[in-house]
Amino acid sequence: MRNDEWTVALDGWRSWLIAAHRASGTIYQHLYRVGRLERQYAGRSPWSLTTDDIIAHLREGDLSASTQRARRTSIRGFYAWAVATGRLTRDPSALLPAVHAPLGKPRPAPDEAVEAARFAADVRVRVMVQLGARAGLRCCEICRVHVRDVEADMLGWSLRVLGKGGRTRVVPLPDDLAHLIVREADASG
Structure with a gap:
């Protein structure tokens, strides 16, 4: 069952992304990635998570560097929005280490x-x-x-x-x- 604080937060962020004219696919991906964070910490408020909690989430599973980087980007965007709109005073994702993913290799059809x-x-x-x-x-x-x-x-x-x-x-x-x-x-x- 979804935590009401997460529901309100993600609905507010979705509205923000729509107002910023983000592509619907981009919005879907960001919400999906932050939704994974929500599922891991379902019993907690999104505003109670620490940098260590988020790092633990990013380390969970055997993620490729590009997947980890995409998750980090979405989580950073979510918490930057929370600080910008006064929901938080300190961004727990601000100190997340950069994820260096190798450039993708083209895979043209034969x-x-x-x-x-x-x-x-x-x-x-x-x-x-x-x-x-x-x-x-x-x-x-x-x-x-x-x-x-x-x-x-x-x-x-x-x-x-x-x-x-x-x-x-x-x-x-x-x-x-x-x-x-x-x-x-x-x-x-």
């Missing part, structure tokens, strides 16, 4: 898998595979592509992409892929 997907799938899937493989889009960016984002320019074609953090960027688009997107949009009506 060329054989991309080629098989390009020829075995329907047109929409072929477009999606090619946007990832040839234009470097992330899956969440691919699902937002619309024909109105394809633009002819002086060098050929470009695609306006709404990326992480709500940032828009323009990526060059090979002519055949641009024509495929436009053709598919015309065919689907």
Whole structure:
């Protein structure tokens, strides 16, 4: 059963994150990670936790450095919000040690898998595979592509992409892929 203090605190932080225009996925991840802290210390108030309690939480389980770093970031954000809004006078997460996670290594799909997907799938899937493989889009960016984002320019074609953090960027688009997107949009009506 959820502790009322945690419920009120997490609801308030969620409202803060929404007001700051954080992406819904980001909000979900932050709340999930701090929710894990809540579950570990369910019988205690979020305001009673110490730096040592939080360190113990971060050390629990066999976490990768990147997972531990993400948890630390969310917990730091939660307690920074608590101090900024007067719920706490001292941030118990302020002295958490930095977590140095190695940079992730790219894991592109093997060329054989991309080629098989390009020829075995329907047109929409072929477009999606090619946007990832040839234009470097992330899956969440691919699902937002619309024909109105394809633009002819002086060098050929470009695609306006709404990326992480709500940032828009323009990526060059090979002519055949641009024509495929436009053709598919015309065919689907």
